[in-house]
Amino acid sequence: MYPSRFKYESPKTIEAAVALLDAGKGDAKILAGGQSLVPMLKLRFAFPDQIVDINNIPGLDYHRFDADGSLHIGALCRHEDLEHSAEIAQRQPTIAAAAPLVADPIVRTRGTFVGSVCHADPQGDWAATMIALGGHLVVQGPKGKRTIDMKDFVLGPYANALNYNEIAIEAVIPAPKGVARGGYLKLERRVGDFATASVAVALDMDGNRVLRAGIALAGVGGKTIDANEEASALVGHDLTESIIDTVAAAVAAKAEPRTDHRGSSDYKRQIVKTFVKRILVAQIAEKVA
Amino acid sequence: MSLDEIKIGGLGASRRRVEDNRFIRGKGNYVDDIVLPGMLHMEILRSPVAHARIKSIDTSAAWDMPGVRLVLTGEMMAARNLAWMPTLSYDTAAVLATDKVRFQGQEVCAVIADDPYIAKDACAKIVVDYEILPPIVNPVQAAAEDAIQIRDDKAGQVGNKVFDWEIGDKARTDKAFEDADLVSKVEMHYPRTHPSPIECCGSIADFDRATGKLTFYVTSQAPHIVRAAVALVAELPEQQIRVVSPDIGGGFGNKVPVYPGYVISILASILTEKPVKWIEDKTGNLISTGFGRDVYLKGEMALRKDGKILGVRMNTISDHGAFFADAQPSKFKIGLMHSAFACYDIPTAHMFATGYYTNKAPGGVAYRCSFRVTEAMFFQERMVHAAADDLGMDQAEFRRVNFVKDDDFPHRTAFGFLTDSGQYEKCLNVGMEAIGYKDFAKEQEEARKRGKLLGIGISTMTEPLGAGNSREYDILGIKMFDSAELRVHMTGKAILRTGAKTQGQGHETTWAQIVAHELGIPAEDIVVEEGDTDTAPFGMGTYASRSTPVAGAAVSMAARKVRAKARKIAAHLLEVSEEDIEWELGRFYVRSNSDRGVTIQECAMAAYSNMPDGMEPGLENTAYYDPPNLTWPFAAYFCKVEIDPETGVWDVLQFVAVDDCGVRINPMIVEGQIMGGLTEAYAMANMQYQTYDEEGNCIGANYMDFLLPTAWETPGFELYEVVTPCPHHPIGAKGVGECATVAGPAAFVNAVVNALSHKGVRNIDMPLMPNRVYEALTTGKDVYGMPPVRSGN
Known part of the structure; x- marks a missing residue:
């Protein structure tokens, strides 16, 4: 790996790290795990002037x-x-x-x-x-x-x-209102691949009744897709296959996928719909028990 | 009492790989591990565009950077007659571009600097002014009447066609189609893929002006071919060229050709009088070096109602990229594509092949196969699958009816090869039993009723491995034999060198086993060396599964020559005539009194200390081996899949591989080869391809876009063995390294297509990514070509 030249600092406190970022005036980058930054340095997609390595700041690994x-x-x-x-x-x-x-x-x-x-x-x-x-x-x-x-x-x-x-x-x-339930599904072509589509579902439940619902999507838009509004249709209701179908369709409509070599936009919407359904159906109270 | 051959690590011993002692300790010695005093580093500037005229190149800012020693352009190469070089297919390829760039990633300039950081920084300072030309990204575009000509550098070049080539009996085949009850037709594309060894290509050129000697460390599967090429291209005297291939981190065909980086590093070393190291990065490897496949097929089969194949037609169109740089025997333009249907008894066949230039990377290397045999067998088994379906006949039964029978060898194939051995039906039966074939139809029927999609696929084939013989096989006129040199030391230990070059195949382990088998010297007493042209005998290298069939045979022959001399020494030591001597593993004895004997080690000591009068001292010999025929291993693969109807994701439920590669030298290594090959087959079937967008940008330029499967998604494989010894190989072995890559893909595809057959789907082109399978299962239509540019259909 032959990145562009950069300065490297490894501060011991958050305050020192902040000071380095402040001095960098936007040309400093934080190195934590480095699993995105380092490949970008390698490809020279990123060429910061200053790397601020926070791995030596104690007390953050909890x-x-x-x-x-x-x-x-x-x-x-x-x-x-x-x-x-x-x-x-x-x-x-x-x-x-x-x-x-x-x-x-x-x-x-x-x-x-x-x-x-x-x-x-x-x-x-x-x-x-x-x-x-x-x-x-x-x-x-x-x-x-x-x-x-x-x-x-x-x-x-x-x-x-x-x-x-x-x-x-x-x-x-935040703490769940009732019992925290939910799931995450991702379609990828291979381990470590960028997602063709991912669905995160988080529910707070009391028995089979939904107290809070959140859904967000990855890989199907120019940024992470927030479908919490569509998910909120579940709140106050028992989880049933029919309400799940409605919400799954609404969430799929919220996605903004692009046709590319991972599939057409319609295909990616189909995946979103399928995954939302699969996660929610698995939370129906009697299925959980 | 004879030695226990397994105990001394002879034939059939699953001996642990001796090379792993250094590899698992991180002590391998690859080109990039070599550091020479005063060594400089080279970086190549590549074209960002697929097709453009070069209006100007300004290298002044790069020259001005501290630490930059040399900046090379095409013009500077041209002044030394090195701007172009010959390819392995009698074409020319640019070393550094002069007039035009013809693919994205083509080499434009090279910077040689004190360290690789400076070289890379300096590349970024070079300003190239391109006049963009329309790119051609598939053969349909290349063949268009108004297509821009890519190779306007070549006098006499018409359009973008590389070749027309045909083989077989056209008239007789036409007649067979007239007589047919049914004609089965298919169209498909074997997508472009890349061998993608984990270690990329690289070299260190070290030219010593004082001695005039060039030492060239290089990642080559065929170091002697590199020496010949350097002698011919750079016009250096051959005795002054030493090519060393140290440890190689995988080749898979990618490291057979001579690449521009090699040539430039040699010139750079001559000009700077310093060693110059060039190490390619992963993107450079993927976008510029030898790819595999990229062939379109129109196939037709003439069938009789009872299932007999009467004739076959294959029309192929291949995409060769900007330069015709296929690594293949010179007689054949589309490799050994005509080895298709070798396991079937077919009266007549005809093939017409056309090749085109496109604005894509050159190559067409044999990615883990013998010169396009992968495409041949994939097309064969997809055609066979479609034909059985069209006839309404069981897949296994259709194959059984058409197989060459055990008693019919030698068998002349419809395209002219001579197969010599095999037990095809037995292999088929072993596989059917293992996968539970007879119960599957019912299982599938019941699963469909529950909305589940199950499928089974079969792929059976024999393939030609181990080029040559020299009558038919040469590369650039050099005949495809190979060699071995065995030197037994006085204490009975030995060193063996061959003209092959291991890249993971385990030669250091298995060659010693052959010597152990022939001489009874324990394998652990034999060291194996390859890859240094100053010490190794001349050979054509390792690819096309040719090491065991050719170099391995040479090892046997060299050992037998040594044994013949040792026999004379034994007669001398035992004071009897040579005719009264018998051999058992590791020992000569007197026929009339088996207690009186001498070991091979005692003979070795005598060769240096007590040889008979008039005998040359020493115990060594060299064999050059020209095989009488190719070897013909057989594979019968069975795959069972389940498709998720809501996502198109398919899982392999079971995979059974029956391989007959003749006598197995080291069963563990053979199984490793098959597992690795099946993994690559799975990759090609499931996820792996290189495509180009409309602008000619390579999609597949890094490991996030060009996918290598991990242990996580790779299915398990069940391996079975049938042994039909090769009739002409000294120890009965056949090639095996490539069987699984060659036969594997069709088994996966046939299984997925079988799962969707009730919906009317006959073909999905690879890779069978979930979205493409979903498209087929929801539309009931075939899926062709590669996204985003769909072509050919």
């Missing part, structure tokens, strides 16, 4: 459920930490379903959840998952911390709402 039931994921939590977490498997089914489908096992040992969300790849798994879950990010800049709702975070392909001198230090998923 994920934990707080007493109120909210889930907190630190900036250096790797995909595989979530994939192998017994707590996640038990309490957060959408993330548990998505984690083993992120890229490939090699990428998952190194890549980070928060980094993937920030990368805002239209085909990224975690941005879609976070939108479906109604999560937010805690970010830190020169003037301190603020939070950004996921619905406002992804602005376009590879574009997010962070200022150039801010670091996303934590992702937060």
Whole structure:
């Protein structure tokens, strides 16, 4: 790999990292897992002046459920930490379903959840998952911390709402109202392929009744597709095949897929519809039991 | 008491690969691992566009960068008569572009600098002014009357046609079609793919002005061919050229040709008087080096009602890219495509082949096959599948009816090959039993009632492996024999060198096993060396599954020559006449008293210390082997799939591979070869292809677009063995390296098509990506061509 020349710093605190970003005036990039940045450096699609490696900042490699039931994921939590977490498997089914489908096992040992969300790849798994879950990010800049709702975070392909001198230090998923249910399905041609289509579904349920519903899509638009509005038609209802069909069709209509060598736009909509149905049908109370 | 051959690592021993001792420790020595004092680094600037006239090239900013030693352009190459070079198919290929660029990724300039970072930075500073010309991305466009001419550099070139070529008996075949009860017709495309070895191509040229010697380290499957090419192209004296192929990280046919980067690095070393290293990156490898396939077929089969094939017609149109650079024997324009239908007893056949230039990368290498045999067998088995369906006949039964029978060898095929051995029906039966063939039709019927789509596919074939014989097979006039040189040291240990070149096949392990078999010297006492033209005997290298059939045979013959001399030494030591000596593995003994004997090791010591009067000292010999025929392995593959009707995703439920490659030297390595080949077959059937958009941009320029399957999605394979020894090979072995890649794809495709046959689907062109299968299953129509540019139909 022969990237363009860049300066490299490895600060020990978030404050020092923020200062480097601030000094870089937009020409500095954060290196966390590096699983998107490093290939882009290799291909010289990215040529930052300054790399700010945050891997030596202590205390960011956590994920934990707080007493109120909210889930907190630190900036250096790797995909595989979530994939192998017994707590996640038990309490957060959408993330548990998505984690083993992120890229490939090699990428998952190194890549980070928060980094993937920030990368805002239209085909990224975690941005879609976070939108479906109604999560937010805690970010830190020169003037301190603020939070950004996921619905406002992804602005376009590879574009997010962070200022150039801010670091996303934590992702937060609010506590479920009832029981957290949901799933994640992805069609890919091969492990590690960009998704032809991905569907994230997150439900809060009381028995078979839906208390909250979120759906987001990856790979079927110029950015992550937020279909939470379509999903909200489920709220207050029991999960039945007929309401599922209606919602699946509405979500598929919300997708904005492009015809390319992975398939026609109609085909990708068909995949979205099928996956939404499959995930939701699997949550119908008697099927769960 | 004779030695236990398995214990000494002889024939049939699944001996662990000795080369793995260094590979699994990360101690392999690849071209990029070699560092020479004062070495410079070369980077190639490639064309971003498919077809354009070069108006000007400004290299001044690159020259101005600190650390840049040399910037080469086509004009500078032309001044030394090196702007063009010959290809392996008697065409010319540009080394650095002078007049036009003819494909995306073509070599335009080269920068030689102190390190690879500087070389890459400097490439970015070169300004090339292109006048864009319309690109031609498929043979239909190439054949159009008003098509722009790609090869306007060639005097006498008409349009974009490369060749017309035909073989077979046209009149007799026409008659067979007149007499037919039914004619089955198919049209299909075998998409362009790429061998894609994990290690890309590269070289280090080290020209020493003081001695006049060029040492050239290169990723070549055929180092002796490289030496010949360098001698002829660069006009250097052959004795002053040493070509070394160190460890090679996979070849699959991609590392047979001579590439521009090799030639440029040699000139750069001569001009700078420093060693110059060129290491290609993955995109460079995928977009500019030898691809495989890209052939369209119109096939017709004349059939009798009872299932007998009366005749076959094959019309192929092949896309060769910008230069006709197929690596193939010079007699044949479309490789051994006419090996199709070799396992079937067919009275007559005719083939007409046309090749075209396009604005795509040149190549047409044999990606893990013998010169287009993969296409031949894929087309054959897809035609057979369609014909059985058209007749309403069972797939297995149709094949059984038309197979050449065990007693009918030698058999002259309809296209003129001579097959010599096989037990086709036995292989078929073993496979049918293993996959539960007789119960499948019922299983499929019941599954369809439940909305499930099950399918089964068969692919059976024999293929010609191990070119030559030299009567028919040569590359650029050099006959396709091979060689081995065996030197037994005084302590009975030995060194063996051959003209082949291992790239993962395990020669260091298996050649020693052949020597162990012939001489009784334990395999662990024999070291095998290949790839250095200063020390190895001349050979044509490793591709086309030719190592075991040709070089492996030479190993046997060299060992037998050594044994003949050892016999004379044994007679001397035992004080009897040579006629009274008998041989058992590892030992000569007196016929009348078997207790009186000498081991091969004792003979070796005597060869250096106590030879008979008048005998030359030493115990070594060389054999050059020209095989009397190709070897003809047989494969019978069965695949069972299930298709998800809502997504088009298909899963392999079971895959059974029955291989008859004659005598197996190392069964474990043979099984590894078959597993690897099936994985590549699965890749081609399922996901792997290279296509081009309307502008001639290569879709498949990196591993995110050009897909290699991982262990995750690759199905399991069940392997079975039938052994029919090759009648002419010294140890009865046949080639095997490529059988699975060749026979595999049709088994997968036939299975998916079978699952959809009740919907009227007869063909889906590879790759069978879910969206294409979904299209077929929802429309009931065939799916042709490759997205996004669909062509040919």
